[in-house]
Amino acid sequence: MVGKDTMTKTNGSIIQVSGLKKYFPIGRTLLGKPKNFAHAVDDVSFTIKQGETLGLVGESGSGKTTIGRLLVRLEKPTAGSMLFEGKDISLLKKRELKPFRGGIQMVFQDPYSSLNPRMKAGDLVSEPFIIYRKGNRVEIKEKVEKLFDAVGLRKEQIDRYSHEFSGGQRQRIGIARALALNPRLIIADEPVSALDVSVQAQVLNLLAELQDEFDLSFLFIAHDISVVAHVSHRIAVMYLGKLMEVAETKELIRHPRHPYTESLMNAVPIPNPKLRRDKHDVPQGDIPSPINPPSGCRFRTRCPHAFDRCAKEIPLLREIESKHAVACHLFDKEMEDA
Amino acid sequence: MNKRKIDNIIEDLGQIEFDERASAKFKFKDIFSKVIFKNPSMAIGSIMIFLLIILAIIGPSIAPYDSQELNMSERFESPSWNHIFGTDNMGRDIFSRVLHGTRVTFKIGLASVGIGLAFGLLIGLFAGYSRGKLQNVLMRFIDILYSFPALLIAMALVAFLGPSTRNLIIAVGIASIRYYARVTYGVVLVERNKPYLDAAEIVGAGALRQMFRHLIPNIVPPLIVVATLGFAGAVLNAAGLSFLGLGVQPPTPEWGLILSSGRNYIIRAPWLLIFPGLAIMVAVLSFNIFGDGLRDLLDPKQQRKV
Numbered sequence: 001m002v003g004k005d006t007m008t009k010t011n012g013s014i015i016q017v018s019g020l021k022k023y024f025p026i027g028r029t030l031l032g033k034p035k036n037f038a039h040a041v042d043d044v045s046f047t048i049k050q051g052e053t054l055g056l057v058g059e060s061g062s063g064k065t066t067i068g069r070l071l072v073r074l075e076k077p078t079a080g081s082m083l084f085e086g087k088d089i090s091l092l093k094k095r096e097l098k099p100f101r102g103g104i105q106m107v108f109q110d111p112y113s114s115l116n117p118r119m120k121a122g123d124l125v126s127e128p129f130i131i132y133r134k135g136n137r138v139e140i141k142e143k144v145e146k147l148f149d150a151v152g153l154r155k156e157q158i159d160r161y162s163h164e165f166s167g168g169q170r171q172r173i174g175i176a177r178a179l180a181l182n183p184r185l186i187i188a189d190e191p192v193s194a195l196d197v198s199v200q201a202q203v204l205n206l207l208a209e210l211q212d213e214f215d216l217s218f219l220f221i222a223h224d225i226s227v228v229a230h231v232s233h234r235i236a237v238m239y240l241g242k243l244m245e246v247a248e249t250k251e252l253i254r255h256p257r258h259p260y261t262e263s264l265m266n267a268v269p270i271p272n273p274k275l276r277r278d279k280h281d282v283p284q285g286d287i288p289s290p291i292n293p294p295s296g297c298r299f300r301t302r303c304p305h306a307f308d309r310c311a312k313e314i315p316l317l318r319e320i321e322s323k324h325a326v327a328c329h330l331f332d333k334e335m336e337d338a
Numbered sequence: 339m340n341k342r343k344i345d346n347i348i349e350d351l352g353q354i355e356f357d358e359r360a361s362a363k364f365k366f367k368d369i370f371s372k373v374i375f376k377n378p379s380m381a382i383g384s385i386m387i388f389l390l391i392i393l394a395i396i397g398p399s400i401a402p403y404d405s406q407e408l409n410m411s412e413r414f415e416s417p418s419w420n421h422i423f424g425t426d427n428m429g430r431d432i433f434s435r436v437l438h439g440t441r442v443t444f445k446i447g448l449a450s451v452g453i454g455l456a457f458g459l460l461i462g463l464f465a466g467y468s469r470g471k472l473q474n475v476l477m478r479f480i481d482i483l484y485s486f487p488a489l490l491i492a493m494a495l496v497a498f499l500g501p502s503t504r505n506l507i508i509a510v511g512i513a514s515i516r517y518y519a520r521v522t523y524g525v526v527l528v529e530r531n532k533p534y535l536d537a538a539e540i541v542g543a544g545a546l547r548q549m550f551r552h553l554i555p556n557i558v559p560p561l562i563v564v565a566t567l568g569f570a571g572a573v574l575n576a577a578g579l580s581f582l583g584l585g586v587q588p589p590t591p592e593w594g595l596i597l598s599s600g601r602n603y604i605i606r607a608p609w610l611l612i613f614p615g616l617a618i619m620v621a622v623l624s625f626n627i628f629g630d631g632l633r634d635l636l637d638p639k640q641q642r643k644v
């Protein structure tokens with residue numbers, strides 16, 4: 001239940017992330033000090049509004065999964081704040097976190113390994129109720145049946161083990177489990193990338209239905225910009241731990257401004273060989289190592305427009321048009337010229 | 339049995355995969371189809387163990403003589419129809435003593451495996467789950483235990499506690515803790531990184547719930563195998579200690595002890611040693627065969643390689 005006070009305090013946003021950083025220690029010296037750090041998430045800020053879906057795209061290794069794991073506090077941030085419904089959850093300890101757990105839930109990428117193979121579907125979905133002591137056995141059973149109904153599973157399937165389900169059904173179990181504690185924000189970490197194409201649409205539609213029904217906000221993480229564009233109101237593009245561009249979906253698709261976003265768009269396959277694109281438009285090579293990221297702009301090593309300033313100065317994420325933010329020196333130049 | 343039931347069984351036979359997931363719904367009727375048809379070593383092992391268990395239960399009541407009844411007029415009789423395993427230096431019937439010994443052996447084996455498994459499981463579970471300091475302290479302790487032979491640890495413990503059946507069980511059990519702890523630790527390290535634990539954490543499951551409700555059911559299958567093989571080891575260790583006089587005390591009929599008390603007469607009456615020795619061998623062998631079969635069943639990758 002979000003009171004009116006918190007609503008006004010948070011400007012209708014469900015979560016406000018600012019300056020979020022996560023550095024993973026790599027290797028240890030004899031004294032136990034880390035030798036190096038992987039800069040998985042480096043100074044990321046964004047907000048998600050009530051009822052909104054924010055898409056987060058990026059290549060593998062860009063840190064998008066780490067952001068999801070930070071938001072549900074499976075990882076502890078190195079720095080930064082995460083205001084969930086006005087309350088900073090970034091520094092809470094495990095015990096203090098318990099009351100907030102229900103508010104932010106997660107749907108996992110792999111529907112096979114994210115369900116305990118030795119537990120029945122019904123036990124998996126009822127576990128959150130048992131942990132939070134929500135009702136007696138009969139009440140919990142009723143709630144579980146309702147959830148099964150909401151995600152399109154049959155009541156008879158409550159007593160089945162997860163390996164008896166298909167990938168899409170397993171993902172439905174995962175979604176039912178995530179819904180159990182009345183969440184306001186759901187982190188969907190590549191929820192369909194492990195599924196058959198025919199099932200992907202079903203699960204995406206289910207998520208959209210549930211969003212309307214329960215007034216949910218989503219952080220939708222995926223590497224495929226076409227999937228993200230299908231479900232998101234706004235899209236944030238991530239590269240090597242930093243946000244490169246944030247804009248509303250239509251705007252971003254029609255007028256991608258950042259060179260990286262452009263190349264991502266070019267990487268979407270077109271089902272027509274005659275329209276096949278020039279090889280040079282898609283990003284070449286691999287994402288650099290997050291242990292030793294390039295100086296200045298992180299994309300400069302693969303950017304076709306890079307110039308000397310890109311190596312010296314980190315571009316800041318700024319609004320160049322209303323609701324369209326880009327982190328690129330090209331647009332600073334434009335603005336200065338104007 | 340109606341037709342539908344038969345159809346079900348046929349269907350089940352078709353669906354059975356040697357697969358971790360399939361073993362999650364291990365049903366009783368599967369035991370026969372999986373075990374007997376697909377895995378001969380397990381079939382042989384389980385039949386032998388079954389017979390041993392029957393003997394352990396009803397053995398003493400079908401024994402022709404009292405295991406401790408002395409009969410000085412029938413000393414050192416070689417095997418005959420009256421005494422099929424012969425008699426010992428005090429005229430006691432070896433067959434009856436070996437039969438009684440089955441129960442003693444099972445008691446020692448089960449109890450010591452229970453002790454070893456319970457503590458080993460807990461140590462391995464906490465060490466594997468916790469990471470950091472607790473992990474190091476626990477596993478270095480296990481490493482230290484690993485630097486002594488198990489029999490030596492058990493001997494030291496019995497010497498300290500005093501020889502008796504109860505202390506033998508405790509000593510053999512404690513000596514085997516390291517073994518179960520290592521295996522549990524290894525399996526937990528693998529399971530620890532699976533997303534289902536993250537999923538449990540997100541819905542508010544605390545460390546204890548994650549360990550006992552989520553991890554334990556997933557580490558039990560490999561531990562069953564280890565416990566089966568460990569049972570054979572425990573029987574052997576217990577017999578060894580009893581042979582050395584550090585375990586079961588006379589006149590209780592324990593196989594190692596029968597062996598030990600007959601060793602002075604090995605030339606004159608070799609049956610005093612042959613039959614209890616065979617009994618130990620059969621028991622150890624059947625648990626080893628069964629354990630190997632069980633491992634094949636629960637570890638499909640290894641099996642397909644063979």
